[in-house]
């Protein structure tokens with residue numbers, strides 16, 4: 001079937017009816033703006049199942065998402081949206097780009113969750129952008145940005161709890177939002193070990209894409225372990 005779009009980790013196909021599209025999760029992994037590429041066996045299935053579980057969890061707690069249902073091991077059906085061209089990053093501890101940019105060690109607890117935005121633009125290398133500039137460029141309206149901030153912080157609280165109950169600490173993550181035809185904002189894209197940093201609470205082990213970025217080994221195993229803990233579903237999940 002004709003693709004609507006192919007990204008680094010997912011392919012979007014037309015859906016069975018108007019207003020919905022099919023997302024296929026690939027095993028392809030990229031890092032450092034696509035300079036490092038490889039396949040992580042089973043990653044597509046893991047990310048599809050984790051994203052589906054998290055979208056369901058968030059929806060049940062009042063966060064609107066694009067998720068409709070799982071279609072197969074590697075595919076989900078989602079509402080078709082217009083993606084807001086911002087990467088919304090929430091940080092609970094210092095890590096990654098933030099640590100490098102400001103010269104601070106990884107793992108420092110931030111006094112409160114920190115929101116950061118990048119302008120989604122491959123040609124420019126997804127530069128950091130501040131809210132006023134995003135509004136001035138017409139990437140997002142003032143009202144939308146307020147709503148994005150509110151939703152991102154709410155998602156952070158919910159996901160931190162969710163992973164803490166599974167012995168994983170949510171260090172940071174990236175969200176994307178989409179506009180429905182009626183203008184409403186929903187959480188879109190994916191939420192998976194590709195887009196989060198998760199540290200095992202007892203051992204401090206990295207359980208996310210940093211194992212790939214930094215050649216730490218055990219990449220497939222870490223993704224499978226996160227899926228196992230997600231599916232384990234404690235009573236209060």
Ligand code: TYD
Pocket residue numbers: 087089095096097098118126172173174194195196197
């Ligand atoms: P960040 O530290 O900004 O960048 P990097 O991971 O390249 O060092 O990443 C913060 C979190 O957001 C991290 O969990 C990875 C995720 N993220 C993405 O999923 N996609 C992206 O394009 C970026 C920049 C970050």
